[in-house]
Amino acid sequence: AGQASSGTRRRTKDDGLWHDRRGHEAAKFDDNLTVEIVWTIVAFILLGFLAVPATKVLLAMEDVSNSDMSIKVTAYQWKWHYDYNVGENAKDINFFSNLSTPIEEIKNKATKNDNYLLEVDNRVVVPVNKKIRLLFTSADVIHAWWIPDFGVKKDAIPGYINESWFKTDKVGTYRGQCAELCGTNHGFMPVVVDVVSEADYETWIASKMESAAAAEASSNKTWTKDELMERGKTVYATSCAACHQADGAGIPNVFPGLVGSPIAIGDVAKHIDVVVNGVSGTAMQAFGPQLNDADLAALVTYERNAWGNDTGDVVQPADIKAAR
Numbered sequence: 001a002g003q004a005s006s007g008t009r010r011r012t013k014d015d016g017l018w019h020d021r022r023g024h025e026a027a028k029f030d031d032n033l034t035v036e037i038v039w040t041i042v043a044f045i046l047l048g049f050l051a052v053p054a055t056k057v058l059l060a061m062e063d064v065s066n067s068d069m070s071i072k073v074t075a076y077q078w079k080w081h082y083d084y085n086v087g088e089n090a091k092d093i094n095f096f097s098n099l100s101t102p103i104e105e106i107k108n109k110a111t112k113n114d115n116y117l118l119e120v121d122n123r124v125v126v127p128v129n130k131k132i133r134l135l136f137t138s139a140d141v142i143h144a145w146w147i148p149d150f151g152v153k154k155d156a157i158p159g160y161i162n163e164s165w166f167k168t169d170k171v172g173t174y175r176g177q178c179a180e181l182c183g184t185n186h187g188f189m190p191v192v193v194d195v196v197s198e199a200d201y202e203t204w205i206a207s208k209m210e211s212a213a214a215a216e217a218s219s220n221k222t223w224t225k226d227e228l229m230e231r232g233k234t235v236y237a238t239s240c241a242a243c244h245q246a247d248g249a250g251i252p253n254v255f256p257g258l259v260g261s262p263i264a265i266g267d268v269a270k271h272i273d274v275v276v277n278g279v280s281g282t283a284m285q286a287f288g289p290q291l292n293d294a295d296l297a298a299l300v301t302y303e304r305n306a307w308g309n310d311t312g313d314v315v316q317p318a319d320i321k322a323a324r
Contacts, residue, residue, distance in 0.1 A: 064165045067133035071124070075136070075143035075156035075178070076285065078185040078242060082124055093208045096290060097122045098238045099188045103246055106188075117190060118175045121238065124193040127201040128171050136162040140285070141183065147176030147191055155180060168195050184254070185242050219293035219317040225301065228314060232302025235295045239287065240303075248307040255283065259307045268313055271300055272323045288324060293317035 072083040076096075084093040100121040104110035113119075126132050136145055138156040146153040150166040168174075178189035196204065223231075237246065243255040248264075250257030258264045263271050275296060278286030287296060300315045 064133045064163050066131065067165060068130040069126070070133040070135060072135045072137070073145055073156065075138040075145070076290070077140050077183050077283070078189040080145070080189070080191065093205065093212070095122045095208070097124065097192070099190055103237070103241070115175065117188060118177065118192070120190055120192045124191070125201060125204045126193065126195055127198050128195050129167070129169050131165055131167045134164050134166070136164070142180050143178050143182045143189070144180035145176070145191060146179035147174050147193060149174045153179055171195050171197060188242065215292050215294065219321070221294070222316055223294070223297065225314045228298045228301040229305060231295070232298035233306070235291065235299045236302055239291065240299070243283065248303070258303055260309065264303050265309050265311055268304070268315065269323070271304065272315065272320065275300055276320065276323055293320040296320045
C-alpha cells in the first residue's frame, strides 16, 4: 500500500486490520453524574426485589417447624442408623442400614446391577405428602447424608446436631449416598428411601414392631451351634467383612486378620469384650449399641469357629447380656 495521508487509516498486509496513525487523537467522553446516580439506584432497587424472595426461600429451606414426623440419622463407618419417633404411646423404631451389594459384584466376579453400590438391607420408609424432619449426627467422623432428588445434603458431625427436611408428593424409591470423604469404605455407604402410601407405611410400621419383638425374643433363646454359625455368617458379612474381609484375612497394617488371631482363638470373655465395647484409639467400633444379644452371640461364635479357627466355643445371648 502507498503512504497514507495525514488523518487517514491504512490496512496493513500482515493482519488485514485498520490501525490509526501515530498522533491520532482519541475520542473524549465526559462523566455524567446523573447517569451514574440513576444506574446505581436502579441496581440497588433490583437487588432489593431479588433479596426478598431469595431470603424467603433460604429461610423455608431451613424451617423444620410443622413437621409430620422426625427421624434421627446417626452416621457410622460405614452405615447409617435411623431412629423413628412414631408417636407418644408407640415404641421407637430404630435400625441400621447397610450396603447390600453382593461381594461378588464388588470383586468383579459377577455382573454389576443397575443399583450397584446403591442398595441397602434396610430402607428408610416414609409416607407420601408428609413433611419429614431429619436430625443428623455422627458416632465417629464427619459424614454427609445426600439424596439429590430431595435437595438434601447435610453433614453428620460428631457431637453436633444438624437439621433438614423433605416432602414429596410422588411415591417411589429415592437413592443417594454419603457425600463426605469418611474413610476407606466411603463409597460403600448408600442411602435408600422408599416413599409409600399412608396405608403401606402403617403396614411397614407394624412389620417393624413385629421384628423388634422377635429380636427381643431371640435374645432369650438358647441356640444350637449350627444356628449361631448360620446367623453369625450373615452378621459378619454385614458388619465386619468390610474391614476384616470376607475370609477373615484382614488388610495388612490396616485391619487385623481374625484367622488364628489371639482374640478369635484366645479367651472368650476378651473376645466378647472387644466386640461389645470396641477398642479405644483404633478403628474397632463398639458393636454393643449396634447389635442385639443374639446377633452378637452369633457373631462371636462364628468368628471363633470359621476359617479353620475351630475352637468349638459356643456363645449364647445370655453370655452377651452378662457381659453388658
